[in-house]
Amino acid sequence: MIQRTKLAAAVTIGMLALAGIALADTRSEIEARGNQWTERFGAQDAAGIAALYTEDAQMLPPQSGPVTGRTAIQQYWQDAMGEGGQSVKFEVLEVHGTGDLVAEVGGYVVRGAGGQELDRGKYIVLWKKSGGEWQLFRDIWNSSLVPDPAPAQ
């Protein structure tokens, strides 16, 4: 009985360890995808950003209704780039969940051409694994600044 309990404990610890490794892998994969996002923003490549979202993705931007689907998402970021944002930096704070859907909690900073800070805030992204790659599925954020900077559209 003790042996069985020990075995069960070992299996449980093993599963938790595997889950921990899986989550660490997921986190670094998501960080890499976030880096792609910021590179594409820096290159003013709105279509490239939209391609990082699932086909059925939905963004929930401040001062706007929901923005649904890649075409609308591309247009949203195209408009946002027209407002002077030259770089976006993300800080991944937390990654929660397992399986094919995880939630990321993070912070962002937007800077203009001269490096001046235009906005800073926080976000939650729900990521979905699609075709072996993590893609943004739901994306909500808000500004920490008062007043909230003008909306992108």
Add this chain to the structure above:
Amino acid sequence: MIQRTKLAAAVTIGMLALAGIALADTRSEIEARGNQWTERFGAQDAAGIAALYTEDAQMLPPQSGPVTGRTAIQQYWQDAMGEGGQSVKFEVLEVHGTGDLVAEVGGYVVRGAGGQELDRGKYIVLWKKSGGEWQLFRDIWNSSLVPDPAPAQ
């Protein structure tokens, strides 16, 4: 071999059906918790609202830094109530994920004493199962209005 394939298919369908039932149950449990939230807001019971969050919960409100822990969360809603909001209504749009952490996507409307709309927007809440009950663990939202109504604090 065909039998084994059929069995595997039946098991898979059965597991998906169970997961579907579990998610439907989770959704109705989360809707019930959301109703408690709105009832307590209607009763101007900020401590009661804070008790619906995990001890280590974090809110990410617009035009504010993160608000961490029940004491700060209670203060935040106390201040928000002081700004004239008399009722909050939630609409649960989606519940994603399984296990002890799920993500809810929804919409909200805040009304004043005369029933006038003060704010409307959308949110993502990460819910955590703690002591058998779903509690708010991470909570982010933003206003759909332009300009964003004044922050609560």
